[in-house]
Amino acid sequence: MSKMRAAVLKGIGNIEMEDREIPTIGAGEVLVKSMVGGICGTDIERMWRTGTWKFPTILGHEFAGIVTMTGEGVTNVVPGDHVVVNPMLTCGVCRYCRSGHQNMCVEYDYLGSRSDGGYAQFAKIAAKNVIKLPEDLPFDIASTIDPLVIGIHTLTKADIQPNNTVCIMGAGPIGNFMIQLAKIYGAGKVFAVDLMDEKLECAKKSGADFCVNITKENLFDVIEKETGGLMADVVIESAGAPQAVENSILVAGKQGRVVFMGTPHRDVTIADKVFEGILRKELTVRGSWCYDYKELPMDEWRTGIDYLHSGKIKADHLITHRFSLEEADKAFEVVKTRDKYFNKVLIYVSENLPV
Ligand SMILES: NC(=O)c1ccc[n+]([C@@H]2O[C@H](COP(=O)([O-])OP(=O)(O)OC[C@H]3O[C@@H](n4cnc5c(N)ncnc54)[C@H](O)[C@@H]3O)[C@@H](O)[C@H]2O)c1
Ligand SMILES: [Zn+2]
Ligand SMILES: [Zn+2]
Incomplete structure (x- = not known):
């Protein structure tokens, strides 16, 4: 043959x-x-x-x-x-x-x-x-495993500390993996954000504590209420949507971390008052691209394989x-x-x- x-x-x-x-x-x-x-x-x-x-x-x-x-x-x-x-x-x-x-x-x-x-x-x-x-x-x-490892690499940039509030924009496959990973890494409340109820039902199964459909609810208000005004310690943009880019900065708390990994494939505009939040809240803004190949301090690929094999990640x-x-x-x-x-x-x- x-x-x-x-x-x-x-x-x-x-x-x-x-x-x-x-x-x-x-x-x-x-x-x-x-x-x-x-x-x-x-x-x-x-x-x-x-x-x-x-x-x-x-x-x-x-x-x-x-x-x-x-x-x-x-x-x-x-x-x-x-x-x-x-x-x-x-x-x-x-x-x-x-x-x-x-x-x-x-x-x-x-x-x-x-x-x-x-x-x-x-x-x-x-x-x-x-x-x-x-x-x-x-x-x-x-x-x-590939999208899971993309999520693992992204979270290495997010520096999640125990009990941190984490907000994940976009409940596609990578977003869903990151909801599960955030919990493994010790996150407290995890918010999942999407435009579609079915995606959010999936996010719930991944372990999200709060699922926000932004076509129906005001994201800022929900997170403000649930965090007593502290907002999110960590925000990950995995929607690849200009609106989600702006929302990521908006819902990050003071001295929070925002990691961009979604690819918008179009121009992104950010309102001046939202942009100013990066300065005023002293945000750490990072990008994340693909995955690492090195085995130390952690092997991202082996970790992804082990998590799926053990059932820790579904x-x-x-x-x-x-x-x-x-x-x-x-x-x-x-x-x-x-x-x-x-x-x-x-x-x-x-x-x-x-x-
Ligand atoms: N940085 C990297 O290395 C890397 C690697 C692979 C993929 N990506 C990108 O990461 C993103 C996530 O990948 P995926 O396969 O899970 O994508 P996906 O397209 O399946 O999921 C994106 C989700 O975002 C939702 N969404 C759209 N607009 C939104 C908004 N305004 N607010 C909240 N949610 C919104 C969609 O409904 C969808 O559920 C994509 O943009 C993809 O291109 C980046
Ligand atoms: Zn891919
Ligand atoms: Zn090279």
């Missing part, structure tokens, strides 16, 4: 199934049989609005699978190993890579955007970018839709407009759909 099925993005909004050659691997690379891949918020943009770096591209950067072949010099995995894929391939030699900050790499490749990703039966990957999984971790759950309740690889176009129709509820949408590439 030298051909494989692949869902190929040929232009904005145009994904088609094709027979492709199975990639041949070289030294330091592995061939991974892709089992399950998730659709990320960024894939929705790539599919429907921005496109990928070049067409055609096989989408999919959040995926887990089985190593089927290893190239010369590969020592970290053997054929048969279950793995999750870190989709960001960094150069290893720039000043940021050499300083242990690979997420700042100046010359990186990214599976499913700059080069082919996991919505195909097989993917060629640098061995250093696959991480071994416990064999009893189901592939659908394992495919959510992903089941986030999965709303499941499609086969042949139905990739249908999967992207579900996420095209945001008027109907979805959360994590999975594509079962080689794994059978559950009955």
